[in-house]
Amino acid sequence: MRSYGFESRSGHNFFLRLILMKKILYITLALLIVAPIQARKPRHVLVIAIDGLSTEGLKQAKTPRIDAYLDEAMYTFTSRNVIPSVTLPNWTSHLTGSGPERHGVLNNKWTRQTAELDAVSKDEDGYYPSIFKVLKEEVEDIQVGYYWDWEPLINSMNPRYMDEKNFDKNEDYARNCQKAFDFMTANWEQPTFVFLYTVGVDHAGHKNGWMSKSYIQAIEKVDATIGTLFDRMQENEMYDDSYIIFMTDHGGINKGHGGYSDAEMRIPFAIKGPHIRPGEIPQQHFTVNTAPIIARIFRAETPDVWAGRCNIRIR
Numbered sequence: 001m002r003s004y005g006f007e008s009r010s011g012h013n014f015f016l017r018l019i020l021m022k023k024i025l026y027i028t029l030a031l032l033i034v035a036p037i038q039a040r041k042p043r044h045v046l047v048i049a050i051d052g053l054s055t056e057g058l059k060q061a062k063t064p065r066i067d068a069y070l071d072e073a074m075y076t077f078t079s080r081n082v083i084p085s086v087t088l089p090n091w092t093s094h095l096t097g098s099g100p101e102r103h104g105v106l107n108n109k110w111t112r113q114t115a116e117l118d119a120v121s122k123d124e125d126g127y128y129p130s131i132f133k134v135l136k137e138e139v140e141d142i143q144v145g146y147y148w149d150w151e152p153l154i155n156s157m158n159p160r161y162m163d164e165k166n167f168d169k170n171e172d173y174a175r176n177c178q179k180a181f182d183f184m185t186a187n188w189e190q191p192t193f194v195f196l197y198t199v200g201v202d203h204a205g206h207k208n209g210w211m212s213k214s215y216i217q218a219i220e221k222v223d224a225t226i227g228t229l230f231d232r233m234q235e236n237e238m239y240d241d242s243y244i245i246f247m248t249d250h251g252g253i254n255k256g257h258g259g260y261s262d263a264e265m266r267i268p269f270a271i272k273g274p275h276i277r278p279g280e281i282p283q284q285h286f287t288v289n290t291a292p293i294i295a296r297i298f299r300a301e302t303p304d305v306w307a308g309r310c311n312i313r314i315r
């Protein structure tokens with residue numbers, strides 16, 4: 001009987017151990033399945049913003065690096081910008097998902113103090129809600145960089161939602177590309193959003209005319225500079241892991257823009273990134289869709305006052 005009692009206890013322990021092992025197995029399996037979902041890789045968005053780049057200019061210039069990028073991107077050459085086809089209203093529309101009738105930025109002279117048309121919504125500092133605000137408020141740990149070389153560009157954006165910003169008065173895009181690259185590298189373990197803008201192409205258009213030799217050369221110079229940035233990103237696998245948006249605000253005609261011609265109002269737009277299927281964007285695309293697309297990448301809600309929508313499939 002004694003020996004039976006011993007065996008009984010031993011058998012009891014064996015079953016307890018079996019249950020424990022099963023539990024450990026289940027927990028391990030659960031961790032293997034759930035952990036990768038929870039520890040989702042941080043997302044990264046880089047906006048390459050080229051002022052005044054017309055569809056015709058992009059097609060005529062020799063741009064091997066942009067062409068190679070476009071081969072992997074969803075793109076359109078006929079995106080419609082907002083009226084007027086002027087710089088500050090259009091970049092503001094890209095970054096706020098709204099046209100001038102909502103954000104109130106009607107021209108390049110716009111400031112909060114001199115606005116002729118009141119915005120339909122404002123943050124506590126008097127700015128219409130931008131993608132920068134949305135991301136800083138909704139995306140945990142996101143790091144935001146803003147790089148530009150035409151000073152008034154930032155006037156319609158609240159700088160409090162930017163972690164780093166750099167204005168280059170010499171219009172040295174290569175230098176700003178380097179700064180943006182360093183910022184992305186330093187913050188790669190966190191989500192990052194970088195807006196990287198240059199005005200050189202637009203200035204060449206105003207000086208010598210859209211489609212002039214120097215205008216085309218300015219586009220080719222930008223292509224080479226972007227190529228150097230892409231090389232560095234490819235060395236670090238950042239090129240494939242980032243969503244890279246390539247866009248402009250308007251084209252031009254003769255030595256200006258602001259009118260309603262296709263040369264001014266039908267513009268290139270492209271996005272490349274994980275799971276984005278290359279090819280032409282099938283439906284009509286709009287400048288006001290940019291901010292909603294970026295918000296969708298970061299799974300952020302967009303403000304009710306925004307007009308644009310995300311028309312790109314993002315996984």
Ligand SMILES: [Zn+2]
Pocket residue numbers: 051052086087088202249250
């Ligand atoms: Zn412009």
